[in-house]
Amino acid sequence: MLVTAIVLITLALVFYTIGVWSEKRAGILKPWHAVMFILGLLCDGSGTFTMSLIAQSGQTIGNPTLNAVMSVTGTLALLLMAAHAIWALVVLGRQRGSEMRVFHRFSLVVWCVWLVPYIIGAITPMF
Numbered sequence: 001m002l003v004t005a006i007v008l009i010t011l012a013l014v015f016y017t018i019g020v021w022s023e024k025r026a027g028i029l030k031p032w033h034a035v036m037f038i039l040g041l042l043c044d045g046s047g048t049f050t051m052s053l054i055a056q057s058g059q060t061i062g063n064p065t066l067n068a069v070m071s072v073t074g075t076l077a078l079l080l081m082a083a084h085a086i087w088a089l090v091v092l093g094r095q096r097g098s099e100m101r102v103f104h105r106f107s108l109v110v111w112c113v114w115l116v117p118y119i120i121g122a123i124t125p126m127f
Contacts, residue, residue, distance in 0.1 A: 008047030016040030074117035
């Protein structure tokens, strides 16, 4: 199950990074960016669910404190990703040029917050 969780979380990183940075480079939110956000959210949610199953089985790896921090920051990041995806759909639905051009600011914040639990998860087995 750990390999499945790692693959899902890494796919979330790939999809989310493509969505966020291509939106930033384009200078405007496009529908396919929202698709990338949603795919990232789905992969992250699935990976997080798989990690929670591993934790419930008692097979945790690494430092318990780092695991707790990862759990809290991961939950926050997942909630922000959900809000981000929903807000992207709202902005796309409204078709207000000004909102579509500044949306990337929110995207970058959510992406940076999301990186925290990803990095903690990557380094936790080292401690």
